[in-house]
Amino acid sequence: MDKSFEPSQIESKWYAQWEANGYFKPSGKGTPYTIMLPPPNVTGTLHMGHAFQHTIMDTLVRYHRMRGYDTLWQLGTDHAGIATEMVVTRQLNAEGKQRSDFDRESFIARVWEWKAESGDTIGRQMRRLGVSGDWTRERFTMDEGMSEAVIETFVRLSEEGLIYRGQKLVNWDPVLKTAISDLEVVSEEEDGSLWSIRYPLADGSGELVVATTRPETMLGDVAVAVHPEDERYAHLIGRMLALPLSNRQIPIIADDYVEKDFGTGCVKITPAHDFNDYAIGQRHNLPMINILTDDARINDAAPEKYRGMDRYVARKAVLADLEAEGLLVETKKHKLQVPRGDRSGQVIEPYLTWQWFVKMDTLAARGLELVEQGHVKFVPENWISTYRHWLANIQDWCISRQLTWGHRIPAWYTDQGGVIVARNEDEAAHKAAAQGYTGALRRDDDVLETWFSSGLWSHSTLGWPNPQRQAELGFDRYLPSSVLVTGFDIIFFWVARMIMLTDHFTGEVPFKDVYVTGLIRDKDGQKMSKSKGNVLDPLDLIDGITLDELLAKRTRGLMQPKMAEKIEKSTRKEFAEGIPAFGADALRFTFASLATHGRDIKFDLERCGGYKAFVNKLWNASRFVLMNLGEEAIAPTKPSTEAERWILTRLRDTLATVKEQLALYRFDLAAQALYEFTWNEFCDWFLELSKPALNSGDAAAVASTRYTLVHVLETLLRALHPLIPFVTEEIWQHVRPLLGIEGETIMLRPYPEASDVEGDDTATAEIEWVKGVLTGVRRIRAEMNIAPGKTIPLLFADGDATDRERSAKFAAQVAFLGRVESPAWVDGEEPAAAVAVVGGMRALIPLEGLIDVGAEKTRLAKEIARVEGEIKKCEAKLGNANFVANAPVEVVEQERQRIADWTRQADAMREQARKLG
Structure with a gap:
């Protein structure tokens, strides 16, 4: 062995050998153990959260593989509709081109080019981290098999009456011009204003005063609501108001939603532009007046004066006109939650539009039942309350998006207004003819949201709905999978939907356990974000990066000079010497040590440094053992000294602790047990305690001590391998010949069991x-x-x-x-x-x-x-x-x-x- 451990020299070497030799593939023997990788978006590179979760999954997969399980780690990537389309559009803009310069097919072709480039990047990053998944089974949510599953799911749900097309209120991004999910809306408190406005009674006998933070939406008001028990307004319920600035009258209605003691107790109702108002509108059968275009300009449903104005230009005009007419009572500063699209950064509008929806009531009830009955277990258990809350308050799921990139909705429209859902155009034509429709068919231009296809991940990756592919890929063997490792932020958006859809179409749950990880934050507990300049790239921690390179990476693409200056200053202060190369093993051990059952995880580079020292300690201790053993095989010998019996006892107890903690998904406690045994007991004490025996001249003591040294080291390497695979493989290859061990790799050796190690508690007391x-x-x-x-x-x-x-x-x-x-x-x-x-x-x-x-x-x-x-x-x-x-x-x-x-x-x-x- 070399004097010093150089991660860069061994990591790529061993990974290439592992993959080339097919060690990551399922063995087809033993009890199945399956993990489905949450597919990272194909839009770019892996972040710290990915690296953290991948380390946890790889630890579980390597551990169970060594224990004789038939392990399948299903890999793949997600097409990430909105994000990918945005990335490619920006690339086109940088080339002086516009999205409008491309028709649908040519734009999709350009996106596929980007996918190939980005997907390769993600694969390289995962390999650098040591991911031991089966790359031969890698899937992409838009490959042929996955697309077949998506279409089949849509058609079957439609035939069962669980998918429908309707006009409803959705989150609308006026820049991307598409509906987006709640997950893609980030609401933060911002400074705003609250305007109080007079609404005169139509007969001129009085007025009501309402307050609003969005005065331009009054152009779409259809009512003013008061509480039914509010004595101030009881006599006005049912009467009409003259809607300011519009030649319309609207009723005064009573609804329990209104809080009597908040403000004036009067609430303007705009069902087409507010989710709460939409629900009130439904209850009272009110009309829905949409006053916005898809890019948030005032449309023709509003008075002519405001048509074509941007929503914020219209706001100023409406306020000016209200003040001119003496209807603006007051303006005061107000803190409010502003919803912005996480991709575009623009304020999101509740928007009335035609979309495709999945009925969720029966599916959600079943999804809740499966968890309540213990078919799916959450770790930690407290996350079941989040799952339960979401499913108990579920709304129908909007699955359509106004994008180009994605699975195009398999629906066709006839000239007579018919809607035909089919698996392909030929089937659509046959169905249309059977229903008496004539003429050409026009396919829906919308695509399905990403969560729809990823919700099928657990069974579509195993060949569903193609029976032949299912047989080839082991559908019956590997479903349900053993555990899903994911973040708490997508329990509803992904976890719940997989549970519902997999059960609905296969009769199986997608996974038995859901291990919910915390969120990786910086050392001060702040969320990592580009705008804060505290993002860390896991590959930079593995390979190292200079200060100049780090500065360029963190400030690239920032439009605000002050922000770039602030980020540069903080980066120079924290990383004056850049980031040293810690190696993949040290980073992995750091992640494992941080994997508590808490919600947030503070990541401090000092811990990386500490675990780099740990890996070096193991390396140097191994060199000491090898230098004292020579090159010839060592015959098994029973321990003859108390020091040997003590270290074996501690090894036994450590292995028992590791097994217990990994079964509980306490990676931090398993890592701690291995760290303490390796550093304190094996390296610091047993190596020292072995020296008197090796120098004693007692042949029996020398022989047994030499064997115990190499036997404990080899066992320890196997115990550590799931956490730090590269260094353990390298050392094991030097140790293996001394014990006459057959086999090409440590990763296929049995994981050590406590029952295989004979301890002696009496010796423990004496050595202590x-x-x-x-x-x-x-x-x-x-x-x-x-x-x-x-x-x-x-x-x-x-x-x-x-x-x-x-x-x-x-x-x-x-x-x-x-x-x-x-x-x-x-x-x-x-x-x-x-x-x-x-x-x-x-x-x-x-x-x-x-x-x-x-x-x-x-x-x-x-x-x-x-x-x-x-x-x-x-x-x-x-x-x-x-x-x-x-x-x-x-x-x-x-x-x-x-x-x-x-x-x-x-x-x-x-x-x-x-x-x-």
């Missing part, structure tokens, strides 16, 4: 005693500034028979590792000495000729103060009646034992301080 003595000696050396290589005397005092037995048994090891003379027990008067307390025994290092007595007295005083602080903490807990009454008995007893232990240590140190004078 040795560690306590050595730790005490080393602490005194450090605090007293005694040279590490200087041999010093060591005495023992107090203690019991067990301590005396251990001091004799481990005298050689303590002397060798502690650089001390052979330990002796104090008889008679004790010399002035530095003390370390080990259980009920004291380890003494005589101070004469070694240290400054005054400095030792200061050290003891500090240590006594620290221990007294620990005693006070325990006493505070035990003095709390609630703690004593509610905590488990063993926890309360543990606190009492701690007081006894701390008190014994404090008394021993006080006695030592007394002896120093």
